[in-house]
Amino acid sequence: MIERVTVAVDGGPASDAAVEWVIHRTRSTKLALDIVAAVGLDSELPTGAESHFRTPFEDALERAKTRVRAAVPGLAVTTTILRGLPHDALITAGLRSDLLVIGTNKTSPIAGILHGTLALKVAGQSSCITVVIPVNWAPGTGQVVAGWTNDPTSEQALDFAAAEASGSKVGVMIVHTWTAAPTSAGTPAAIVDEIMTTNDLLLASAAYRVETAYPNLSVTQALHPGSAAVAIVRAARGASLVVVGSRGRGAIAGFFLGSVSHDVLLNMPAPVAVVPKWDAPVDVYPEILDEDF
Template sequence: MRFPVVVAVDGSEGSLRALDWAAAEAARSRLPLRVVHASLWERYEAVRPAFDTGRPAEQVLAEHLVASARERVERLHAEVKVTADVRPEEPVHALVRESHEAALLVLGSRGRGRIAGMLLGSVSLAVAGRSHCPVVVVPTAAPDVPSKPGRVVVGIGDTAGPSAAARFARDQAASRHGELIAVRAWRCPAHGAAEHPLLSGSAVSAHRQEAADHLEEVLAVLERSGSGADIHRSVVQGPAHQVLIEEAEGAELLVVGVRRTGAHAGSHLGRVNHAVLHYASCPVAVVPDSPVPR
């Protein structure tokens, strides 16, 4: 059984961009698309539209919303099999439940105005941290820099081998017949020179080489799969969140991982993920490092 691409819609401009992105992804990957609107309409049972249908106004509007979304997808991508559903639940709980049987969960970012447009909505943030499948958050605003077709950027962390995020990014780049930019950010501690007094060259060179060596080790495993993706290395000094945001300029997708460790596994994204979700100009995929068995 092939799980669908699931997209959440709420009638906002952001969810419309998410819908279009999800529909294109479903068409490209030849997966079905499931359109979901999570709405607690039963709270408003006392409200009726002017044309009394005998049903809550919120339910009528929700059904119209998903029907319109389905029609839009069918018009743009006739080859995609589309289903649509209204879930009378709190959005975060409903979407996390959907993630158990989804190949990918797509959400729009929320925000109004020039400044607020950079801020991520609480639903998108919560779902990205708790989802059991990869989540893609699509910015409301179009990027200032046109994206290069097929370019996918992934952050490579401290794990010994390729993470789930790295494998996901490789597959995305390969399926797009594009290129994968594997980014390893590094920083030289102020006390680095004292820790490496016998290393040839400066402490800065030593730290950079260590980062480059680690990136090569990870990519050596990743490239053995022969996926067909053209993989490029980028070893950059600086804070990881800043490096990734800059590297993602002009990309079609930025991929980061989220670790499921500790008592609150999956519920906290971490500083780097928060930053890229808020400020990256392209869609951001958040991939859990240990998918829950289905």
């Protein structure tokens, strides 16, 4: 099977990192690549006598295509200019893709609010897996870290994480967290122990499922109390990839991505793959506008 990958470029260092990540991926995955540039509705393309000049968007596409073909001769590569609001255009491109890859200039949790918004919006609504690549990405041999909880979306994310780890010949760590109750400080010790034991069994069951499917894969487990996002980010230091599921709930019920995937993307310990909830599209957060990124 050939994986259909779409990578977004704008000529900047973040999109260069995204292209390099895709090139690195070709070492373990057979893929066909579409390099896209999203042109905003207010951007004017040359017409008339100037129409034979290449636009900055075309320059970015051509430079990326040249880089890919030099690194991976024979790879099927196409280029596409998308018109429309950037996040809508990329979400639409994702409809024909297995993987949508976006670079981000986010360099700190604070900077993430300003520079990571496009990635947050796309990951929140994309119907395919979205991989967000930090601008400072470099190839590594770290393990794949999967954030997991006992629900179908997390199971899909774990399946993807295990396949990625197996293909890259690295290990996978499954991170699961638990909380006793909203007033956990007053929760009886016996109940806390029971909750810990139950969650430990659930995590062990998830690990066993992966080990059965991938007998040669090194699988480790990490069970922590408290915030899932904090536990995932801490575990992912030095990781080659972080995989989380998106359980987006809309603006009223919570973050448009779900709080865990949202917070992991704002802290970017490594490339982050967001696996969508397959049964329904996710509503984008209405108060985040294109001007925000």
